[in-house]
Amino acid sequence: MTITAIDCDVHPTCTGNDILLPYLDTYWRDSVEERGMGSLESAAYPPNAPITARPDFRGPNGYAATDAAQVTRQVCDRWGASHAILNCLYGVQLIYNEDIARAFARALNDWITKEWLDRDPRLRASIVIPMQNVEYAVDEIERCAPDKRFVQVLVLAMQETPLGRRHHWPIFAAAEKHGLPLGIHAGSNYRNPVTSLGWPTSYVEDYTSQAQGFQSQVASLITEGVFAKYPKLKVVLIESGVTWLPGFLWRFSKFWRGARTEVPWVDRSPSEIVRDNFRLTIQPFDSPSDPHDVERIVEHLRSDDMLLFSSDFPHWQFDGDERIPKGIPDGLRHKILVENPLATYDRLNGASLRESAS
């Protein structure tokens, strides 16, 4: 069967710790019950917030995307994606205790393997890593990497420290070694305020501020020299919005010209590095309402290789079936749907996908 579209951002919903109990070892299983740890709900996607799930995607219990059949029915059968990459946002990153975080990250990845990947050959997934401890994070990458259905390493946009900082580098080394892009998804572990100004007081402020978080991570990864050290590492900005990028790059590249002596390993313009090493999923696009403006923004990216198809299911980014923003040039559609995802995710190799797309 042909590869029609690869949906690069789909969210399986883990509704609570009870789901993960079978995947925790007995000590942690008992601890979850004894300590009354019900759920790792994050303020990033409160269950009832409209963004968390479109009303028509929600089941009777209010949740959406709680099992593989539900997801593939919408994403594959209705929208025609031949494959989808699962990015699970269950709040493992919120945990303070490193050992608990490790136990939950393992359980979550095992749950994804058994309850999702094993149930439908069209599904792929990102490895959720416990960022609380870099050594544990690397161990989790190593543990999951042999399963080629894991195609990416997933982290949140807002961390305890900027991602480019060198204590994170073992994670990038492991990701590069295994051909796994680093997927940075909107969200925060809420160790720092989600704006650089301090804590916002509303959800709209929080969600809007995510774009600033992404900008700071792009700047951090580049200026710290991550791509000088790991030139093959690809970074996918997921649910980041797209339209902020050109303006940000003009500013970043301009200041690099005058201040590049601080970071001499950045030996070419940040815009070029972004075009070579960064990719973005297209939902949300944050599109202007006029399709011509969308086309112009795509031109400003000055690359046809950067955008990856995503529905962001079940998050509410669009109505009806309009997964691709109006104004994306026709010639670019196939690249966004198929070619760019294939070029980004080394592990999505065309032949094996065709086999699994029956």
Add this chain to the structure above:
Amino acid sequence: MARHVVAPVADIPPGHRKLVDVNGRAVVVFNLDGEFFALNNRCPHKGGSLCDGKQTGLVQSSEPGEYRYSRRGEIIRCPWHSWEFDIRTGQSWCDPQRLRVRRYPVSVEKGAQLVEGPYKAETFPVSVENAYVVVEA
């Protein structure tokens, strides 16, 4: 192209620079350890006056965290937005192919030769026993 006597060599000691006027054009002449270089004083970015910038070295790196510093004094940083230009070639560091400062050939001539030659625009007396910086522009 005419040859212009712009200054006595003694006016621009090694490590120094001087802004001179060549036919109404502002040119900055650098002395790098006895070798002279002349650049248009106008920064190709927005026109900053290069002779007011800082002369510095070239910092490069083959690995994050490593700073390789060389060619001390051979880079001029524009005082306005700090872009770096190679004094020897006029090339910018940030975009060497497209962005460069115009450079002019410079030579040092003995006063004795100048007295006879087709030289222009001396605004100072030339004496036979001194040496002079000559810019071709």
